[in-house]
Amino acid sequence: MLDILKIKFKGLNLLLKLLALFYILEFSFIVLKIFDNANTIFLFTQLIFVSLFGILVLCLFYDLFATKSSTFLYTFYRGKAYKVYLLCLGLYLMPLLMLCVLISICYEPFNSLAAFFLLSSQVLLFSTLSLIIFILLSDMSITISLFILYISAEVATFGENNYLYHMFYMDLHQMVSFSNVSSTLVLNLIIGLLGYKVFKSIVA
Secondary structure: OHHHHHHHHHHOHHHHHHHHHHHHHHHHHHHHOOOOOHHHHHHHHHHHHHHHHHHHHHHHOHHHHOOOOHHHHHHHHOOOHHHHHHHHHHHHHHHHHHHHHHHHHHOOOOOHHHHHHHHHHHHHHHHHHHHHHHHHHOOHHHHHHHHHHHHHHHHHHOOOOOOOOOOOOOOOOOOOOHHHHHHHHHHHHHHHHHHHHHHHHHHO
16 A cells, blocks of 8 residues: 555655645744734635645546556555545645644634644545546546636635535634534534545445
C-alpha cells in the first residue's frame, strides 16, 4: 500500500506543492490576523481545503477509473484502494487539526475541536461523493465542474439556497461551537460514511 502511495505521490508532485503553498498561506493569514474574525478565516479554510482534498483523491484514483488500463489496475489495487484513501485522509487531516488549534490560539473564542470535527466530516463527505460521481461518469473534468458549481452556488447565496444541501458553516457572526455545528456535522458524517461504504464496495 505504501508503495502505491509513493508511486502516486510522484505523479501528484505539482498538486502537493500547491497544497503546501496553501497551508503556508493559511498559517500566515492566521498568525498575521489578516481576517477580522475566526469565522472568516475558518470559512476560507473550509472552502479551500475541503475542495483541494476532493481534487487530490480524484487525481489519486484517476488511472483506476478513467483509463484503458483499469482492468489491470483493479487487480493491482484490489483490497488496497480504500486503505489508500483512508491513509491519505488521515495524513490530510493532521495539518488541518493544527490549523484549527492555531485559529483558537490567535482568535478567541473559537472551539478548535468543533471546527476540526466539522472539517473532517466535510472532507469525508466531499471526497467520497466526488469519487462516486467520478466512478459513474469516468470524467474528471465534469466531476470537478460539478463541485465548482456547487461551491460557487453556496458562496453566491451564502448557504441560503433552499435547493442545496449546506455542508459548510458560513455564519460569520456566531463563533464555531458544537452547539452551532452539531446538526451539520452529524449529517455530513452520515452521508460521508454512506459514501465511503459505497466507494469501498466498488473497489473491494
